[in-house]
Amino acid sequence: MATLSSFKDLEQYLETRVKDFGHSMASLAEALGFSHAYISGIAQGHFRPSEKRCLKIAQFFNDDPHIILELAGFYVPETRGDGEVYDRLDRIIALLSEVEVAAVLQFAEFRKWVMDRARDQDNE
Numbered sequence: 001m002a003t004l005s006s007f008k009d010l011e012q013y014l015e016t017r018v019k020d021f022g023h024s025m026a027s028l029a030e031a032l033g034f035s036h037a038y039i040s041g042i043a044q045g046h047f048r049p050s051e052k053r054c055l056k057i058a059q060f061f062n063d064d065p066h067i068i069l070e071l072a073g074f075y076v077p078e079t080r081g082d083g084e085v086y087d088r089l090d091r092i093i094a095l096l097s098e099v100e101v102a103a104v105l106q107f108a109e110f111r112k113w114v115m116d117r118a119r120d121q122d123n124e
Contacts, residue, residue: 002063010071014043017061032056048072055094065094 002020007013018028029039034053041047049057054072058065066087069075093101 002061002067004064004067004070007067007071009045010048010068011043011045013068013071014039014057017063021061028060032060059095064091066090069094 002013002017007016014025014028018025023031025039025043026036028034029036032039032053038049042049049068049072051069051072051074054068054074055065058068066075093104096104
């Protein structure tokens with residue numbers, strides 16, 4: 001799997017990953033359902049892909065979506081307590097639909113409520 005530090009920009013990311021997987025820009029475009037002109041435009045730095053297309057590209061290469069999102073200027077990582085845990089959660093959430101994210105949040109809130117209630121009962 002690629003790491004962010006491996007690439008200086010989005011153009012280098014695409015060039016490197018296409019070579020790593022034995023593709024051409026044309027075959028990548030076809031595999032993703034994008035036009036060759038679109039992929040070429042990204043690879044030459046003329047424009048950046050949408051967030052949705054960044055996720056599709058990352059998924060195709062089995063890369064952390066935050067790599068391409070950051071290279072495309074969409075994602076600036078936050079520094080939080082246990083970075084590894086939050087990084088894992090961010091990678092998972094980035095691949096979920098809005099409905100799935102809502103379900104995860106609902107579960108997390110319920111789990112917190114259960115844990116708070118158990119702690120309150122232990123303190124009685």
